[in-house]
Amino acid sequence: MLNERVPVEIRRFKLTVEMEGFTQLEILGFAGAVSERMHELEQKTGIVDTYKLALRTCMDFAAELSRLKTQQENERALEDQKLDGMIAGLQSSLG
Numbered sequence: 674m675l676n677e678r679v680p681v682e683i684r685r686f687k688l689t690v691e692m693e694g695f696t697q698l699e700i701l702g703f704a705g706a707v708s709e710r711m712h713e714l715e716q717k718t719g720i721v722d723t724y725k726l727a728l729r730t731c732m733d734f735a736a737e738l739s740r741l742k743t744q745q746e747n748e749r750a751l752e753d754q755k756l757d758g759m760i761a762g763l764q765s766s767l768g
Contacts, residue, residue: 683708684723710734 676691681704692700711730720726 684711686723690766 676693677697677700678689678691679697679700680687680689681701682688683704685744690700690704690765692703695703707730709758710733711726714729714733715726
């Protein structure tokens with residue numbers, strides 16, 4: 674997939690973004706999600722400084738990513754345990 678240079682606007686700040694492996698539509702969706710999260714956090718925290726709000730939004734997304742990674746690792750470990758149990762059950766029934 675070729676990287677496209679995509680113009681985006683977040684809170685009246687315009688920039689051109691190039692992200693490997695993502696389509697223009699996906700990149701525009703990311704920009705929309707960032708803009709929406711910034712608005713939510715502005716309402717929740719009262720932060721009005723755009724720079725501070727952007728950093729807070731980055732931290733919020735990083736925390737969400739960390740939670741999702743932990744959840745995925747826990748689910749994978751649970752699946753591995755179930756699979757190990759199934760393998761043990763099959764081995765005992767065959768042996």
